[in-house]
Amino acid sequence: MGIISIKAFVEPLLGIAAKEKCYMSMLNWFNSLKIGQKVSLGYGLTIGAMVVGIGAGYKIASLHQHQANVLMEDALEELLLLNDLENNILLVRNGKLSIFPPLSSRKVDSTELSELLNHLKEIEKTWSKFNVDHGNVNVDAPGESLEEKKATDNLVKKYEELEPWLWELEKILTAEENRGIVSDRIGEKSFSQIRETSKYSRKAFNEFIEAIEELKRLVVVEHNEAQVKSEEADTWQLSIIMASLLLSIVLASGLAWSIIQSVVMPLQKVTQVAQEVTQSGKFEKQIPVNSSDEIGLLASALNQLIREVNSLVKKQREANEKLADYNQNLEKKVEERTKELSHTLRQLQTAQVEIIQAEKMAALGHLVAGIAHEINTPLGAIQASISNISSSLDQSLQQLPELFQQLSREQLKAFCLLLSWATQRKEILSSREERQLRGKLKQILREQEIEEAEQLGDLLSRMNIMESLDPIFPILSNKSALFMVNCAYQLASIRNNSKNISLATERAGKIVFALKTYLHQDSLDKMQEVPVSESLDLILTLYQNQIKRGIEVRKNYESVRPILCYVEELTQVWSNLIGNAIQAMNYQGDLKIQIQEEDNYLVVEIEDSGSGIDEEIKEKIFEPFFTTKAPGEGSGLGLHIVKQIIDKHQGQIEFSSQNGHTTFRVFLPLSRSYN
Amino acid sequence: MLDKAILCVDDEQIVLISLRDQISKHFGEKYRCEIAQSADEAWEIIEELSLEKIKILMIVCDWLMPGIRGDEFIIKVHHHYPHIITVMLTGHAQEEAIERARQQGKLFAYISKPWSESDLIKIIESGLNKYDG
16 A cells, blocks of 8 residues: 555656656665655655745745846836936926027026026936936846837937937027126027027927837836736745645645555554454464565564464464374273283283293192102002012912921911011111111021021011011021021011002002192182191192102191181292202201291291302392202292292291201281181 | 122112012022112112122112212212113103213113013113123
8 A cells, every 4th residue: 555655656756757667666665665764755855845845935936026126126217217307308398498488588597597508418417327227128128028119219219309409409508608698688699599499399309208208108017017026926935835835735644644554554454464363363364565664574574473373383283183183092092002901911910820830830840750750659669569479479379388398386486476577567677777687687697507697687687577586596497497488578578568559559649649739729719718737738748759868857837727828829839938948958958847826927937957048149039030040940930929929918928048047937917817 | 699789779668679579589599689778878888799799780770869860870880880780760760861871871771660570670681691791
């Protein structure tokens, strides 16, 4: 809008001839101005127009005034001269008439004569002045007209016609004066001369006076014209001043309008756009930038701001969309993850159960060597015993008839005694004891000088005969002693092998029962109320073959209430702790197992006499996969699982260790049984 | 007096007695049969018998014993008495333990428990024949 105003303002100044290019460059120049410069330029133009207008008005008016004044003065002077001339001419004419009356002679006063002469001189003087100043009329000069020139020329002509008459008169008069008027009368001659000239001069006088009148009339007209001009000049001055004031007002208004257009309107536009943008929230509008002034800069800055905000808003919107998207996805994902997690948790729980089970199996694997051995050993013994029984029986059946033939009454008694010793033995001697016994028996037999002492000693020691040999001496001293003792050995062997079978089956049965119990204890999640001692004894049975070789087990079970527990898992705890204890002692030493009550806790204490736990690994023993055993021998999970199982029972485990005394104490809450 | 012996080593007395009965029955006239409940005791017997100038021809031993494993014992025996023929009679043994005993202790045979008398006797016989040969 600013442009249009400027255009409207500038266009008339430049005219239609102004080229678009020139206009555009000016427009650009104007647009490039700052607001201050634009305002200054506007005020400059306005005040300049006013000052120039007023100044020019004054100047032009005063010039015209001056011209008019000059003309007026000129006219007045001319008029005065003409009046003078006319007066003097009239005086001369009248004086001449009075001095030289046409009809009567008259007395002439010398004063009158000199006055007439003076008038004549005055005419000459006045004319010469007129002629110099106004005699030559320049038609081109201001205030002069052709008419005036004609009148003036006519006047000059008339004066030239009159002049000889005037000279004549002067000559006459001068002559008269010089002659001196004695008789106060004019000489006749002069009188006649005057009379003579008067006939012709009258006409000249009259025509000259007419010419003067005519010119006077014209000069008066000229004077009047000059006066009118002077008045016109005043009017001009007023008009020009008024016009310039008007122009100033117009310029000032234009300026104001232009400022409104180039400052207020763009500002309004800027404000409007800013409001629209902020209210609608759509940062897409741009303010048209037409100038490089402060508003242009403001608009550009605001446009830049809007663009920035728009891009930010876009980014934010995108981000919001993404966020919303994410949120939506997140919920989905959370749900999925929750599912996955709960699935994983279930898997983990299963895995944990599996790990515990696996560890149990690993412990079992470790036990299997012993357990297989434990079972196979009695089985082997049973099988061997059976074959021994049958061979002994065969041998006995063959030998018995012969034996009974040979035996005397006394010998039979001794034989029966020997047999009863051999079959009633309660404990089997260890091989070492048996060897010692054998040595002793052989010595006795040798002392008694009995033949075959070696073989007899062997047989008797195998029968674990620790009693005094005296009662059976009747047999031993016999020459068939070896046969008889062998018969007794075979019979006792049947009995002892049967006993072995029964021992072996009992042993195997115990192991199988323990194993079955260990493996098939009831479901994991169900707590049972059982005495702790049962599960401890179960493990002791399973480890029996490892214990018996050099470990003394000392049990100290106080009578305690049964506790609610996960039997299978608790059994696993004992299995681990006792197994570790046995290994720590390397199968030799003391194993102390104690059960007692302590502040509402059932405390199981397992102590071994092994070398103890090294100080630096004490903190690590409950960590998973920590093991001191060779690779493949231990999972490293044993104590970790022990800890977990005890945590599950809301119990505690602690240990103290020094060389020769390592004690694990397991605390199980008794109060649980009342829950 | 018999100057050759077969030594049985097992931590289980009933097994030892059964073994001795079987071995004595078959070889009692030619060889003595000694039993030991542990490796330590076995070493004692080995020393005693060498003092008595009785030569141990064969050792039948268990694998799972307190203090020392059968394979270790056999390797040790082979180290000190390379001529002694060794047989492992056991209810359970690790494969690698048997392999180790074979390679490092020249284990002659492996019999698993429960064993049949005839198998035992055959193996002992073949072992002794090898010795004689």
